[in-house]
Amino acid sequence: MDDEKPILEQTTDAISSAADATKEAAKTVVKKVKKAAKKVAKKVMPKKAKKAKKAAKKSSAKKSTKKAVKKAGKKATKKVAKKKKKAKKSKR
Incomplete structure (x- = not known):
């Protein structure tokens, strides 16, 4: 030291x-x-398990796209409603 x-x-x-x-x-x-x-x-890991994994990924991808479409639709309707409210307020 x-x-x-x-x-x-x-x-x-x-x-x-x-x-x-x-x-x-x-x-x-x-x-x-x-x-x-x-x-x-x-x-x-056997080959069957790999195939099952791939199938699961595909189905989850399909589900996520469906959810995204639903969410987009809901958001669009909400935006329209907000715009209408703002338009009514601005007219007052």
């Missing part, structure tokens, strides 16, 4: 460097675990 630096500063530097090292180590471990999990999932 340096004699020029105060002890408190030296200890905080040491602790922060240790914390950074553990943080980096944890990140690398997490990356490795995720990679391994993906490999296992690919091997375990």
Whole structure:
């Protein structure tokens, strides 16, 4: 340890460097675990499950478009109603 630096500063530097090292180590471990999990999932997941996933995505996409159309219609009617109210107020 340096004699020029105060002890408190030296200890905080040491602790922060240790914390950074553990943080980096944890990140690398997490990356490795995720990679391994993906490999296992690919091997375990049968083709039928993949097809089911694709079908689910397609149906959800269809539903979302239907919802968007409904919402757009509702918003348009609300806008028209607001415009009518504003027009009546402006006439007063």
